[in-house]
Structure formats: structure tokens, C-alpha cells
Amino acid sequence: MRRHMLERREFLKGTLGALATFALGLPAARLLAAEPASALAASQIGPGLHLVDGWILTTADLRAIAAHEV
Amino acid sequence: MRFDAKAADRGGFEEVYDVCVIGGGPAGITAARVLARSGARIALMEAGGLEIEVESQDPYVGENVGLDYFPLDTSRLRFFGGTSNHWAGWCRALEPVDFVPKRYNPLSGWPITKLDLDPYRAEADQILDVPNESEAPNLPFAQKEYRFHRFQFRWSPPTRFAEKYLDELTASDRIDLWLNANLVAMPMDEAGTKVLGATFRSYAPDDPGFTVKARYYVLATGGIENARLLLALDQQFPEGIGNRADMVGRFFCDHPHFVISDVVLRAPSQEREYFMPTEEFLYENEILNFGLRLEPEYYPPETGLTDALIRGAGCGRDFGERLAEKVLGRELANCDLGGVGAWWETRGAPRPEPLAITRIAFEQALNPDSRVRLGTERDAFGLRRPMLDWHMSERDIHTMRTAAMAYGAHIAEQDIGRLKLRDWLTAEPAEIPGTDKDEVGGKHHMGTTRMSADPRDGVVDADCRVHGTDNLYVGGSSVFSTPGHSNPTYTLTQLALRLGDHLTGRLSA
Ligand SMILES: Cc1cc2nc3c(=O)[nH]c(=O)nc-3n(C[C@H](O)[C@H](O)[C@H](O)COP(=O)(O)OP(=O)(O)OC[C@H]3O[C@@H](n4cnc5c(N)ncnc54)[C@H](O)[C@@H]3O)c2cc1C
Numbered sequence: 001m002r003r004h005m006l007e008r009r010e011f012l013k014g015t016l017g018a019l020a021t022f023a024l025g026l027p028a029a030r031l032l033a034a035e036p037a038s039a040l041a042a043s044q045i046g047p048g049l050h051l052v053d054g055w056i057l058t059t060a061d062l063r064a065i066a067a068h069e070v
Numbered sequence: 071m072r073f074d075a076k077a078a079d080r081g082g083f084e085e086v087y088d089v090c091v092i093g094g095g096p097a098g099i100t101a102a103r104v105l106a107r108s109g110a111r112i113a114l115m116e117a118g119g120l121e122i123e124v125e126s127q128d129p130y131v132g133e134n135v136g137l138d139y140f141p142l143d144t145s146r147l148r149f150f151g152g153t154s155n156h157w158a159g160w161c162r163a164l165e166p167v168d169f170v171p172k173r174y175n176p177l178s179g180w181p182i183t184k185l186d187l188d189p190y191r192a193e194a195d196q197i198l199d200v201p202n203e204s205e206a207p208n209l210p211f212a213q214k215e216y217r218f219h220r221f222q223f224r225w226s227p228p229t230r231f232a233e234k235y236l237d238e239l240t241a242s243d244r245i246d247l248w249l250n251a252n253l254v255a256m257p258m259d260e261a262g263t264k265v266l267g268a269t270f271r272s273y274a275p276d277d278p279g280f281t282v283k284a285r286y287y288v289l290a291t292g293g294i295e296n297a298r299l300l301l302a303l304d305q306q307f308p309e310g311i312g313n314r315a316d317m318v319g320r321f322f323c324d325h326p327h328f329v330i331s332d333v334v335l336r337a338p339s340q341e342r343e344y345f346m347p348t349e350e351f352l353y354e355n356e357i358l359n360f361g362l363r364l365e366p367e368y369y370p371p372e373t374g375l376t377d378a379l380i381r382g383a384g385c386g387r388d389f390g391e392r393l394a395e396k397v398l399g400r401e402l403a404n405c406d407l408g409g410v411g412a413w414w415e416t417r418g419a420p421r422p423e424p425l426a427i428t429r430i431a432f433e434q435a436l437n438p439d440s441r442v443r444l445g446t447e448r449d450a451f452g453l454r455r456p457m458l459d460w461h462m463s464e465r466d467i468h469t470m471r472t473a474a475m476a477y478g479a480h481i482a483e484q485d486i487g488r489l490k491l492r493d494w495l496t497a498e499p500a501e502i503p504g505t506d507k508d509e510v511g512g513k514h515h516m517g518t519t520r521m522s523a524d525p526r527d528g529v530v531d532a533d534c535r536v537h538g539t540d541n542l543y544v545g546g547s548s549v550f551s552t553p554g555h556s557n558p559t560y561t562l563t564q565l566a567l568r569l570g571d572h573l574t575g576r577l578s579a
Binding site for chain 1: 475482489490491
């Protein structure tokens with residue numbers, strides 16, 4: 001159990017993890033730094049959904065990230 | 071009555087029993103009890119004693135030559151009560167769809183349906199002490215969702231078969247329970263169609279052994295051992311017993327258990343949720359059945375100093391007494407820091423972060439090369455040790471990826487949260503974690519003597535009788551034709567009850 005918790009903290013620190021967290025506006029995001037949206041390579045996986053570095057994000061998430069709202 | 075093969079007079083074995091049941095775990099004990107109800111005389115032969123011992127556990131030692139798996143002598147227990155001595159009690163019957171063949175999973179499906187097992191639900195509930203089914207209905211979704219059902223497990227306390235049934239079996243005048251009796255040979259007629267006896271030895275090196283004769287024999291020694299014994303009892307037929315079609319030991323599967331994604335939720339939650347695919351989604355994506363668990367990060371609730379002190383009073387007791395309570399599953403006081411550990415560790419507890427993982431347990435695709443074979447080393451009885459060659463297939467990876475993606479899509483669409491697939495799962499090829507990194511399997515050993523209508527496709531028929539034999543049956547999850555995603559003991563208990571009924575019918579014919 002403990003092992004998984006540590007991994008979860010690690011993943012939040014990953015850049016795209018941080019971006020997704022920002023896009024969601026979660027409190028944990030305040031601790032993390034964003035990166036330019038150009039780093040994102042998204043592939044569409046369904047209407048309005050994209051697979052980005054393992055994350056499943058919405059078009060609105062990507063727009064928010066691209067507009068540096070995060 | 072109860073006997074110990076180490077000490078007892080074996081003269082009693084002049085008697086021809088109605089049924090000789092080999093293996094005193096959930097399957098064997100259940101079958102024996104049903105048969106005894108009809109007045110049949112049963113020999114219930116158990117290899118171990120009443121406690122775990124080095125010498126009785128040793129024949130379970132084997133080799134893993136396939137995917138990383140647990141040591142074979144730790145994932146099962148070889149004494150009275152069998153692996154129920156440390157099972158965890160997760161229960162759920164198979165789904166109707168689990169019995170149905172799927173084009174994309176060759177040989178899948180059972181020669182029976184769920185309706186054949188349903189009549190045994192009430193008694194299986196009672197045996198496993200699980201609450202009535204109506205207490206655990208599937209849960210609706212708040213939103214429209216075609217991909218998943220929400221489902222619930224039911225929980226056995228967990229029932230320890232040895233503890234629950236030892237007195238009843240000892241008092242029975244229908245069942246002779248033998249401890250420390252290891253099956254070492256099974257003489258058959260020349261054609262290999264009829265078992266003539268079952269030979270047992272105790273652990274004494276010079277024990278010549280003794281043979282139990284019965285009209286019918288049930289092999290119920292666990293999902294790996296049933297196959298290993300059929301293969302290793304090769305004294306008469308080089309391929310072993312019931313293995314003309316070379317099917318014994320093949321199709322080994324577990325329910326692989328892996329953390330497949332991390333999740334950020336909109337709001338913190340402390341509730342575990344379980345999801346499984348709808349039939350529509352299963353067929354559309356050509357995947358196999360799975361149970362997906364959303365497990366939010368757990369935060370123990372804050373414990374006040376007064377509460378901690380009150381609970382900590384229990385810490386003054388003897389260590390042995392506390393250990394006994396722990397073994398019995400009682401919640402113990404946290405005795406760190408002289409009994410105030412719970413207060414110290416949770417003081418000023420942070421607000422839970424909205425984090426979770428998803429863990430999958432799924433049905434593997436049938437694979438004849440995933441199998442139990444025999445190694446070259448022999449155990450103390452001269453029988454070749456088991457060798458497990460466990461595999462996962464592309465279909466298995468596809469099932470995990472599809473489940474993770476679909477759940478990720480669900481929570482993004484509903485804005486419940488966002489999900490990230492674990493890197494090992496998105497890697498090409500997938501880098502399956504080993505036992506040092508993840509749970510890997512449920513220690514559910516299935517498929518190695520699978521049930522099939524056609525003798526070329528499996529080992530036992532729809533009545534659990536070994537194809538081509540007249541009086542040899544198999545009990546346990548090794549007979550599962552297709553494993554579904556639910557933990558196996560509930561289903562194998564239903565099957566043992568059904569087997570008991572079948573043999574009762576044959577005995578009275
Ligand atoms: C850690 C762990 C947790 C588990 N949790 C769950 C769970 O939550 N839910 C679930 O459904 N399942 C669970 N399981 C699986 C469950 O324990 C098995 O499905 C169940 O015990 C199988 O019953 P069985 O009678 O077929 O075999 P076993 O329980 O393995 O019993 C076989 C018996 O045969 C005896 N035997 C072996 N060889 C011989 C021989 N040569 N001669 C005579 N006797 C012999 C053994 O001593 C043993 O008593 C778990 C397993 C493990 C290891």
C-alpha cells in the first residue's frame with residue numbers, strides 16, 4: 001500500500017501530470033510547475049478525448065493547457 | 071472418525087468405501103460432507119496434519135519457469151483445511167457471460183451454464199459464511215454508462231474450513247478423516263479407465279503405505295496439485311492419469327492483479343468502487359472479463375489522544391495474547407509509542423488528497439502453453455515436483471489497456487477526475503511488473519484440468535469426471551473451463567456441492 005502511495009506522489013510531480021492537475025484546478029497543482037503546451041503530443045482516442053503521455057484528457061483540458069491558463 | 075496415518079492401525083482399509091476424497095481443503099471437505107448426508111461411507115484423505123509443518127509443506131516446492139510468480143510452496147497450504155487456512159474471503163459467483171464461448175478466445179466457455187450452479191448458491195453462502203446475496207446488489211451509475219457495471223463483492227469472514235468442520239468430521243460415523251496421508255499412487259485397470267485403489271504414505275521414510283479402495287475417487291488437492299499429481303502418478307502410464315489428449319496441466323491461469331493507472335479525482339473519496347464491463351463492451355472490444363477497483367488513497371481517521379490512551383490500554387497485555395487476537399482477525403490497538411501511536415501518526419491529519427489508483431483483476435485468455443509441468447527433481451515420495459510455466463498473452467494486455475482507457479474516458483467525460491495509465495502498460499511491448507513491484511496474481515490456480523464436452527479439449531466432463539475414466543473425479547478450480555474475473559472459491563464450492571449430488575445419484579443408482 002505504502003509503495004503505491006509513494007508512486008502516486010511521484011506521478012503528480014511529472015510535468016504532464018502537473019499540467020493535467022492544473023487543468024483540473026486541483027489544490028495539489030499549486031505546488032507544481034507547468035511547461036509549454038507545445039510539449040504535448042496528443043492522439044485522439046474518442047470524441048473529445050485525447051491520450052497524452054498516458055493521460056486521458058478532454059479537448060477542454062488541452063485548450064486550457066495551450067492557453068497557458070494552467 | 072479421525073485417524074492419523076503416522077500412528078493408526080491401517081487394518082480398517084479392508085472396507086471398500088463409497089467414495090475416497092483426496093484433499094481436505096474447501097473442495098474436498100464440501101464434497102465429503104454432501105456425500106455423507108446421503109449415508110455414503112467416505113474416506114477423506116488429507117496429506118497434512120492440523121498445523122503447517124515443514125515436512126508436509128515440502129512436496130509443494132516447485133519451480134517457476136515462466137512469468138515471475140510466487141514460490142509454489144507459499145501460494146498454497148498443505149495441511150488440513152488447505153489454502154483456506156490463509157485465504158482472504160473475497161467471494162463472488164461467476165457471471166452468465168463467463169460460461170459462454172467467445173470467438174476470440176478459442177476453446178472458451180463451459181459445457182454447463184450458470185443455471186447449473188445457481189441451485190447451490192444458498193448452501194455455498196452458508197458454507198462460506200457470506201451474507202445473503204441481496205445485501206450486495208450491483209450499484210447503479212449516477213450517469214448513463216454503457217461500458218461498465220458497478221458491482222460488489224461479498225465477504226467470507228474468511229471461513230477457515232479446518233476450524234469450522236474438524237469437530238463435525240471427527241464426530242461423523244460416515245466420514246473417516248485421515249491426516250498425514252499422502253497420495254502416492256493410484257493403481258488403475260489395464261485400459262486406464264477405472265481406478266482400483268489410492269495408495270497413501272505417511273512421512274515415515276520406511277512407511278510401505280496403504281491402499282484405500284472405493285467405488286469412486288475425487289481428487290481435490292488444489293489447482294496446481296491436481297494436475298501435478300495426475301502427471302506425476304505415471305507408474306502405469308508414462309503420460310500420467312487421464313492425460314491421453316495431453317491436456318493435463320495446460321491452460322493454467324490466475325487472475326492477474328495489477329495497478330494499471332493513477333487517478334486524480336475532482337473530490338477526495340474514501341470509498342472503494344468496483345467496475346466490470348458490460349457484455350456489449352466486452353464483445354465490442356474483444357476483451358475478457360475484468361473487475362476494476364478504484365482505490366482512493368487511504369487516510370486513517372484522526373485519533374484523539376484520549377481515544378488512543380483508552381485503546382492503548384490493551385497494549386499492556388501479553389504479546390502472545392495480542393498475537394492470537396491478530397491471527398483471529400481482531401482489530402488491535404496501535405501499540406507504538408507505548409499505546410499512543412495512533413494519536414501520534416494521525417495528529418493534525420492532512421485533508422485527504424484526491425488521489426486514487428485503479429487495480430485490475432482479470433480473466434486470462436486460454437493458452438495451452440501456460441501450464442503446470444513436471445520438473446526433474448523429486449519429492450520425499452519419489453514424485454516429480456511441479457514446474458509452473460505461466461504466460462500472459464497479447465489478449466491479456468489488450469484487456470488491461472482497454473479497461474484502463476475506457477475507465478479513463480468514463481471519468482474524464484463525467485468530469486469525475488483524470489486518469490494516467492501506468493508507464494509499463496503503455497510501453498511497447500508492455501513491461502509486466504514482477505512480484506517485487508506489484509500484486510501480480512490472486513494465487514487463484516485455475517484451468518489445469520479444465521472441463522470440456524469434447525475429451526480433446528480438456529480433462530474432465532460436465533460432471534467433473536476425468537474423460538475416459540469411469541470412477542475418477544476432480545474437485546477444485548482446476549476444472550474451470552474459463553475463469554471469469556471473480557475469485558474462485560465460491561464457484562469451486564458450488565461445483566463441489568454439485569459433484570457431491572452427482573455422486574450421490576450414482577451411488578444410489
Ligand atoms: C493468500 C491467498 C489468498 C486467497 N484469497 C482468496 C479469496 O479472497 N477469495 C477466493 O475465492 N480465493 C482465495 N484464494 C484461493 C483459495 O484459497 C483457493 O481457491 C481454495 O483454497 C482452493 O480450495 P481447494 O480445496 O481446491 O484446494 P486447497 O485449499 O489448496 O486444498 C487442497 C488440500 O489437498 C491436500 N493435498 C495436497 N496434496 C495432497 C496429497 N498428495 N494427498 C492428500 N492430500 C493432499 C492439501 O494438504 C490441502 O489440504 C486465496 C489463496 C491464497 C494463497
